[in-house]
Amino acid sequence: MPEAIEAEPMRQAPSTFVEATDAPPSVPRRLSGSVHLLGWILPAVLLIVWQAFSAFGLISSAVLPSPGAVASAAWRLTRSGELLTNVEVSFLRAMAGLIVGGGIGLALGLANGLSDLSEKLTDTTLQMARNIPHLALIPLVILWFGIEEGAKLFLVALGVFFPIYLNTLHGIRNVDPQLIEMAKSYGMTTGNLFRRIILPGALPSILVGLRYALGIMWLTLIVAETIAAQSGIGYMAMQAREFMQVDVVVVSILIYALLGKLADSTARFLEKLCLQWHPAFQK
Amino acid sequence: MSETNADAPAKALPDFDGLFRTPRPVGLPVHAQGLGKSFGAKRVLRRLDFTIPAGQFVAIVGRSGCGKSTLLRLVAGLDRPDAGRLDFGPLPGKPPVRVMFQEPRLLPWARVLENVEIGLGDAPKGRAQKDEARRNAQAALASVGLADRAQDWPSILSGGQKQRVALARALLSKPRLLAFDEPLGALDALTRIEMQHLLEEVWQQEKFTALLVTHDVAEALTLADRILMIEDGMIALDLPIDLPRPRRRGSVDLAVLEERILNRLIRDETRLPEYTI
Numbered sequence: 235m236p237e238a239i240e241a242e243p244m245r246q247a248p249s250t251f252v253e254a255t256d257a258p259p260s261v262p263r264r265l266s267g268s269v270h271l272l273g274w275i276l277p278a279v280l281l282i283v284w285q286a287f288s289a290f291g292l293i294s295s296a297v298l299p300s301p302g303a304v305a306s307a308a309w310r311l312t313r314s315g316e317l318l319t320n321v322e323v324s325f326l327r328a329m330a331g332l333i334v335g336g337g338i339g340l341a342l343g344l345a346n347g348l349s350d351l352s353e354k355l356t357d358t359t360l361q362m363a364r365n366i367p368h369l370a371l372i373p374l375v376i377l378w379f380g381i382e383e384g385a386k387l388f389l390v391a392l393g394v395f396f397p398i399y400l401n402t403l404h405g406i407r408n409v410d411p412q413l414i415e416m417a418k419s420y421g422m423t424t425g426n427l428f429r430r431i432i433l434p435g436a437l438p439s440i441l442v443g444l445r446y447a448l449g450i451m452w453l454t455l456i457v458a459e460t461i462a463a464q465s466g467i468g469y470m471a472m473q474a475r476e477f478m479q480v481d482v483v484v485v486s487i488l489i490y491a492l493l494g495k496l497a498d499s500t501a502r503f504l505e506k507l508c509l510q511w512h513p514a515f516q517k
Numbered sequence: 518m519s520e521t522n523a524d525a526p527a528k529a530l531p532d533f534d535g536l537f538r539t540p541r542p543v544g545l546p547v548h549a550q551g552l553g554k555s556f557g558a559k560r561v562l563r564r565l566d567f568t569i570p571a572g573q574f575v576a577i578v579g580r581s582g583c584g585k586s587t588l589l590r591l592v593a594g595l596d597r598p599d600a601g602r603l604d605f606g607p608l609p610g611k612p613p614v615r616v617m618f619q620e621p622r623l624l625p626w627a628r629v630l631e632n633v634e635i636g637l638g639d640a641p642k643g644r645a646q647k648d649e650a651r652r653n654a655q656a657a658l659a660s661v662g663l664a665d666r667a668q669d670w671p672s673i674l675s676g677g678q679k680q681r682v683a684l685a686r687a688l689l690s691k692p693r694l695l696a697f698d699e700p701l702g703a704l705d706a707l708t709r710i711e712m713q714h715l716l717e718e719v720w721q722q723e724k725f726t727a728l729l730v731t732h733d734v735a736e737a738l739t740l741a742d743r744i745l746m747i748e749d750g751m752i753a754l755d756l757p758i759d760l761p762r763p764r765r766r767g768s769v770d771l772a773v774l775e776e777r778i779l780n781r782l783i784r785d786e787t788r789l790p791e792y793t794i
Contacts, residue, residue: 420636420637
């Protein structure tokens with residue numbers, strides 16, 4: 235009998251509990267959906283204000299053409315195929331630079347994180363080189379490579395190298411030594427230790443490095459293409475400037491913004507994919 | 518109860534019944550001779566001599582900084598002694614000694630089951646071996662009562678559950694000597710008692726030699742066959758605990774022993790005012 239008395243409040247408690255847990259999942263989902271849209275309200279308002287100002291003649295079209303004019307310029311460039319070709323050229327340059335510079339950065343970061351000898355040999359040099367702004371090398375790079383692809387590849391690779399190198403090194407250095415000791419005490423050998431403990435432990439930091447690198451990648455490419463190039467979005471913008479086509483210049487700038495956003499979203503997606511275990515990435 | 522007590526001294530002998538059924542690894546004996554360890558100028562352990570017969574449950578107690586954790590790390594092979602030697606009897610290769618640390622030390626990026634599989638060291642190659650490893654890991658997880666949490670991330674487990682996973686991981690490696698470095702230190706009182714039962718249970722089942730480092734004299738008395746007190750880097754007290762298992766919490770026998778050990782620990786403090794913790 236006493237059991238029944240005790241069971242009564244127990245039976246009630248879960249039902250209220252279930253109700254309490256039932257509601258929240260739908261609320262955040264709705265919220266996250268509207269939060270997603272919230273981010274686009276400000277750009278939309280800006281666009282409307284911009285269009286209104288242009289329509290009332292408050293902004294001269296020689297300074298800033300109306301959104302409509304920019305859109306029609308984008309459409310014109312798309313139809314002629316010019317836009318797509320240039321975006322493709324810029325995109326390939328950026329990726330090539332990222333792969334070369336990021337690959338070397340990752341390799342050196344891993345080597346220096348794992349081997350004291352390697353770090354003693356190279357770290358001083360790398361720290362000195364890191365403090366040179368890589369864009370300051372543009373005159374030298376033009377002398378070395380001219381304005382061919384090599385120049386852009388070199389600059390982008392150099393730009394993305396450091397964030398990836400530093401964050402990889404930092405990540406490996408900060409893998410919990412207690413976990414390494416634990417794995418070793420179970421007789422785990424070097425290869426497995428690297429694959430199952432060190433690399434996953436360093437991954438959050440490496441991905442932060444990748445995100446920084448993506449930002450620097452576009453910045454470097456824009457500068458390089460604006461100064462010396464015969465194709466690409468930066469080149470398109472500089473050509474348009476020669477002919478006073480402000481609308482095309484604005485299109486180029488918007489394309490850069492979109493590509494930057496795309497890169498950022500890719501990095502976020504990678505983080506979500508690789509860091510499922512991380513409390514910060516669990517829903 | 519008296520039966521389990523009669524079993525205790527026989528633990529050192531090979532299990533002839535089991536010999537023809539399942540080849541279960543028995544405990545590992547430990548002989549220490551003149552064991553010493555210093556960190557810089559500080560001599561943490563000086564000339565320690567002791568023998569632990571196979572399968573015994575030994576608790577090491579002492580004040581903070583007395584060198585008990587250092588001793589555990591030496592036995593576990595995590596550090597090397599400066600003087601003396603440790604002998605585990607005739608063995609091919611590295612002694613199968615495992616440690617359960619104060620922290621669970623689970624990999625946050627691996628699910629619970631995968632964490633248990635770390636107990637095997639290197640991942641097994643080949644499909645059949647992998648499947649078998651998975652089954653064994655699942656069984657080890659079930660033996661600590663967490664079979665249904667296999668696919669969870671460690672971050673959502675409670676402190677006690679994390680230590681259970683760590684125990685399952687240690688059990689999967691079929692340890693012949695399992696060293697516990699205050700694994701229950703960070704747990705709340707109730708979880709602690711549950712974990713003590715669990716430790717006793719798996720020790721009686723698996724018959725490994727157990728070495729428990731603890732601050733808690735009551736815990737040592739509940740679990741151990743024998744208590745070693747370390748003071749000033751030497752063994753100050755070597756006390757066999759001949760009480761039947763499972764031991765009743767709060768029994769008079771335990772209280773008397775606890776009083777005796779605590780008195781010893783506290784008296785030493787008051788006698789030596791220059792002694793710092």
